[in-house]
Amino acid sequence: xxxVWRASxxxxxxxxxxTSVIAxxxxxxxxALVVALGLLDVTSGPFDRIFGQVHGxxxxxxxxxxxxxxxxxxxxxxxPGVRASAGPFSQAVIDMPESAASQMPGTAxxxxxxxxxxxxxxxxxxLDLFAGHWATGPGQIVLALPDAPGMGNGPHSPLGKRIQLxxxxxxxxxxxxxxxxxxxxxxxxxxxxxALHPTTYQMLYRLDRATTARQIxxxxxxxxxxxxxxxxxxxxxxxxLKAQVAANPNVYVPFLLAFGVLGLLVAVLIVGNVVSGAVVxxxxxxxxxxxxxxxxxxxxxxxxxxxxxxxxxxxLAGTTLGGMVAPLLLHQVxxxxxxxxxxxxxTIGSWAYVTTALGMPLTVLLAALxxxxxxxxxxxxxxxxxxxxxxxxxxxxxQRWLSGIRLPRSVTLGLGLPFARPGRALLTVASVLLGxxxxxxxxxxxxxxxxxxxxxxxxxxxxxxxxxGQPRFxxxxxxxxxxxxxxxxxxxxxxxxxxxxxxxxxxILGRSEGVAVEGVRGGRSTLPDxxxxxxxxxxxGEVVASGRFLAKQALRLGDSFTLSAxxxxxxxxxxVGEILxxxxxxxxxxxxxxxxxxxxxxxxxxxxxxxxGADYSAYAKAVQAADPGLYPTKNTxxxxxxxxxxxxxxxxxxxxxxxxxxxxxxxxVLNARERQRDLGMLKSIGMTPRQVxxxxxxxxxxxxxxxxxxxxxxxxxxxxxxxxxTEHAAQLTFPARMLDVWHPGLMTLLVLAGxxxxxxxxxxxxxxxxxxxxxxxxxxE
Numbered sequence: 001x002x003x004v005w006r007a008s009x010x011x012x013x014x015x016x017x018x019t020s021v022i023a024x025x026x027x028x029x030x031x032a033l034v035v036a037l038g039l040l041d042v043t044s045g046p047f048d049r050i051f052g053q054v055h056g057x058x059x060x061x062x063x064x065x066x067x068x069x070x071x072x073x074x075x076x077x078x079x080p081g082v083r084a085s086a087g088p089f090s091q092a093v094i095d096m097p098e099s100a101a102s103q104m105p106g107t108a109x110x111x112x113x114x115x116x117x118x119x120x121x122x123x124x125x126x127l128d129l130f131a132g133h134w135a136t137g138p139g140q141i142v143l144a145l146p147d148a149p150g151m152g153n154g155p156h157s158p159l160g161k162r163i164q165l166x167x168x169x170x171x172x173x174x175x176x177x178x179x180x181x182x183x184x185x186x187x188x189x190x191x192x193x194x195a196l197h198p199t200t201y202q203m204l205y206r207l208d209r210a211t212t213a214r215q216i217x218x219x220x221x222x223x224x225x226x227x228x229x230x231x232x233x234x235x236x237x238x239x240x241l242k243a244q245v246a247a248n249p250n251v252y253v254p255f256l257l258a259f260g261v262l263g264l265l266v267a268v269l270i271v272g273n274v275v276s277g278a279v280v281x282x283x284x285x286x287x288x289x290x291x292x293x294x295x296x297x298x299x300x301x302x303x304x305x306x307x308x309x310x311x312x313x314x315x316l317a318g319t320t321l322g323g324m325v326a327p328l329l330l331h332q333v334x335x336x337x338x339x340x341x342x343x344x345x346x347t348i349g350s351w352a353y354v355t356t357a358l359g360m361p362l363t364v365l366l367a368a369l370x371x372x373x374x375x376x377x378x379x380x381x382x383x384x385x386x387x388x389x390x391x392x393x394x395x396x397x398x399q400r401w402l403s404g405i406r407l408p409r410s411v412t413l414g415l416g417l418p419f420a421r422p423g424r425a426l427l428t429v430a431s432v433l434l435g436x437x438x439x440x441x442x443x444x445x446x447x448x449x450x451x452x453x454x455x456x457x458x459x460x461x462x463x464x465x466x467x468x469g470q471p472r473f474x475x476x477x478x479x480x481x482x483x484x485x486x487x488x489x490x491x492x493x494x495x496x497x498x499x500x501x502x503x504x505x506x507x508i509l510g511r512s513e514g515v516a517v518e519g520v521r522g523g524r525s526t527l528p529d530x531x532x533x534x535x536x537x538x539x540x541g542e543v544v545a546s547g548r549f550l551a552k553q554a555l556r557l558g559d560s561f562t563l564s565a566x567x568x569x570x571x572x573x574x575x576v577g578e579i580l581x582x583x584x585x586x587x588x589x590x591x592x593x594x595x596x597x598x599x600x601x602x603x604x605x606x607x608x609x610x611x612x613g614a615d616y617s618a619y620a621k622a623v624q625a626a627d628p629g630l631y632p633t634k635n636t637x638x639x640x641x642x643x644x645x646x647x648x649x650x651x652x653x654x655x656x657x658x659x660x661x662x663x664x665x666x667x668x669v670l671n672a673r674e675r676q677r678d679l680g681m682l683k684s685i686g687m688t689p690r691q692v693x694x695x696x697x698x699x700x701x702x703x704x705x706x707x708x709x710x711x712x713x714x715x716x717x718x719x720x721x722x723x724x725x726t727e728h729a730a731q732l733t734f735p736a737r738m739l740d741v742w743h744p745g746l747m748t749l750l751v752l753a754g755x756x757x758x759x760x761x762x763x764x765x766x767x768x769x770x771x772x773x774x775x776x777x778x779x780x781e
Contacts, residue, residue: 030318110505116193132175414698432707435660440715478629499523519594534577664761708754
């Protein structure tokens with residue numbers, strides 16, 4: 001076995017170029033695979049880990065206290081399929097006054113769902129009481145807030161602040177807690193909840209079957225079947241929370257997995273090409289090994305070890321590099337992500353590293369096995385003679401046919417060269433094909449994401465947002481009222497249109513969590529072009545919302561529901577359109593719908609569209625001069641999500657393109673080595689070095705053109721597969737105009753990208769072969 005190892009080690013050292021090609025190809029592919037697998041892991045990993053540790057609720061159910069008693073609800077804990085339960089807890093909705101919300105970061109004025117709970121523990125939804133203590137007496141309340149720096153202590157901590165409710169004693173904030181299930185916005189003791197006049201009960205369930213939405217729906221129906229009709233007002237599935245946490249990371253998973261798969265395929269093809277070429281170009285070496293007494297199995301082992309050594313090194317280096325790159329991307333992806341009110345800290349499971357570090361060398365080994373078996377079948381005499389015998393087969397016949405075409409002889413020789421080794425040519429075409437498919441896929445993805453980013457940032461629509469000053473934030477109050485401010489801004493020089501935008505808090509009847517209604521007055525031309533499905537609001541009582549809102553509230557276009565404001569006003573609204581993206585707890589309506597809920601609602605910001613060529617600095621000075629209580633800001637034209645997708649996709653595309661070019665590079669090197677005698681003879685009869693370079697480059701350019709023609713539809717197909725998966729995972733819908741990215745001129749350039757990749761890989765070894773003198777070539781032969 002030591003002889004086999006010495007022969008393998010010598011082959012690795014002697015074939016430095018081949019070793020380097022394999023190592024780099026596997027390194028790049030391993031890096032892309034670690035990033036893809038890591039992102040796939042963390043989209044569910046943090047949720048499952050945190051949710052399991054605190055026994056999160058699979059179902060949060062709200063029951064009407066007027067129709068069902070607490071005793072009846074207690075009996076539901078023994079229903080088949082219920083693993084554990086907590087409750088019933090009395091539940092009330094109070095109005096958080098603006099005076100209190102302004103003193104407590106992380107809170108907002110409006111409806112606040114409060115639950116009477118004796119302690120933060122229990123069998124279901126164990127709360128993380130990270131600051132203060134639990135509310136055990138009258139006048140005490142615990143707020144549900146994320147465990148952010150400075151939240152539990154410091155000058156702006158809510159601890160000790162008071163919430164003054166009309167006609168009642170104030171509630172003092174004594175603790176801060178987080179819930180992974182988002183079961184409430186605040187908690188009080190069971191005695192205190194009575195004073196808040198609760199109207200509903202809350203039950204928390206962990207189920208035996210909770211893998212799919214259908215299972216949860218069936219189990220919830222079974223629980224409510226034994227209760228009075230209409231007693232179950234609403235229920236929330238934990239799958240909704242899981243989808244919300246994964247919505248942003250899932251934007252990246254499909255295309256990163258696509259790059260991982262493409263990288264893996266490119267690696268397999270190129271390694272197969274390299275090993276096949278090594279076997280063919282090493283016939284004499286194989287014959288010598290067998291003549292020295294190496295058995296066929298030992299010869300195969302030599303060639304497999306020769307490939308696996310650089311593949312293992314590349315896989316380990318790529319796994320390490322991926323482990324450095326992936327956390328940076330994950331930090332960007334999960335920035336600000338929360339599970340309920342618990343902050344998500346993504347970590348990559350060790351399986352992603354182990355799978356890549358072991359899987360890539362194993363894949364390379366399998367790819368190398370087929371051409372290596374060819375060495376097993378060759379006899380020593382045949383191998384030695386094949387290494388120096390003249391080439392036969394289709395090559396000469398094709399060359400004779402091409403010689404009749406009126407093209408330069410160096411071009412026709414180059415076009416015929418791949419036919420001498422058709423298997424190698426096919427592998428080269430396949431690697432170029434995948435390179436072109438990658439470039440095509442990235443081009444389409446980037447075009448869609450650029451359009452997405454421009455839409456989200458309101459490029460060409462809103463150049464400035466003007467804010468009304470808030471004295472509570474140490475700002476100057478505006479001198480003009482709401483409507484007068486809009487008129488003032490519209491009358492300033494170089495202003496094309498102005499929309500007034502205000503917000504009011506409400507909740508969907510039967511749901512515990514609050515929602516925000518964004519009211520828009522005037523300024524239709526300032527609205528972003530982000531309508532994905534349906535239509536815009538045309539009359540009062542119509543709203544539009546994002547796909548995330550629809551998913552969280554389990555709504556569809558055309559559904560009607562009732563909004564309830566803290567002042568008791570209610571308004572029936574209909575969902576008529578889906579916008580491209582937006583918060584999961586906000587909907588957009590016209591001004592009359594918002595004021596139907598809150599008659600005294602005022603705009604707090606104004607969207608301003610400037611005339612073409614207007615100077616923003618001059619406009620901002622004009623606003624401040626007109627009213628010092630107005631604060632203009634310049635809208636950015638850069639969308640962070642779009643930039644992250646485009647930059648990461650471009651980096652991966654560059655890597656895979658270089659890998660594909662290295663496959664071509666290896667093919668030209670092998671062709672030049674095998675045809676040293678032919679090259680020497682051609683140069684001896686007058687072929688110039690430039691013509692030799694052109695011949696070798698043309699031989700690959702023809703293959704590149706074929707790869708480009710075949711790779712274009714593959715890249716387009718990958719785009720049409722990945723985009724719908726991205727839409728579903730990210731809970732958004734791209735408008736048709738964002739998907740209209742394929743045009744004849746662009747597709748022609750993408751086909752020519754195959755030629756460019758082939759030429760990039762061929763030019764260096766072609767020039768090296770052209771520089772060799774006739775005497776050196778013939779001496780080497």
